[in-house]
Amino acid sequence: LKVGKGGGDALLVREEINAIEKKDISLEDMESIWVEPQNSKGQKTLVGVVYRPPNSTRGVGDGFKHEIINACNKGKIVIMGDFNLHIDWVNQIGYGAEE
Numbered sequence: 001l002k003v004g005k006g007g008g009d010a011l012l013v014r015e016e017i018n019a020i021e022k023k024d025i026s027l028e029d030m031e032s033i034w035v036e037p038q039n040s041k042g043q044k045t046l047v048g049v050v051y052r053p054p055n056s057t058r059g060v061g062d063g064f065k066h067e068i069i070n071a072c073n074k075g076k077i078v079i080m081g082d083f084n085l086h087i088d089w090v091n092q093i094g095y096g097a098e099e
Contacts, residue, residue: 009033009081011049022046025070030063032081034071046071050081 011033013019018038025034031051036044048071052060064083071077085094 009049009051011035011047013037019047022071022074025067025074027063027067030060030067032064032067034067044075046074046077048077048079048081050079050083052081052083052085054084056084 009031013035019035020038022034022036025046025048026032031053032048034046034048036046039045048067050064050067052064068077068079071079083094087094
């Protein structure tokens with residue numbers, strides 16, 4: 001559980017699954033949690049939960065971009081959460097209230 005300005009994030013992992021929190025990916029001011037579930041086959045997949053408040057500044061978007069790039073450099077990733085972005089599916093871009 002990580003509490004931020006928007007109330008916080010949570011990522012629940014079953015007791016049977018050994019998962020290591022990856023604090024080296026999360027930036028201090030971002031509302032996100034990253035874990036690496038331990039896989040019996042030795043495969044690494046990072047799982048991230050993020051929350052982007054609806055009236056975020058461009059700096060918050062840049063922070064999440066930095067986290068995602070950092071996570072991608074470590075292996076496969078799964079990202080879920082509330083990004084509060086409007087998606088233009090034709091042009092494949094997302095934009096928030098600040099843009």
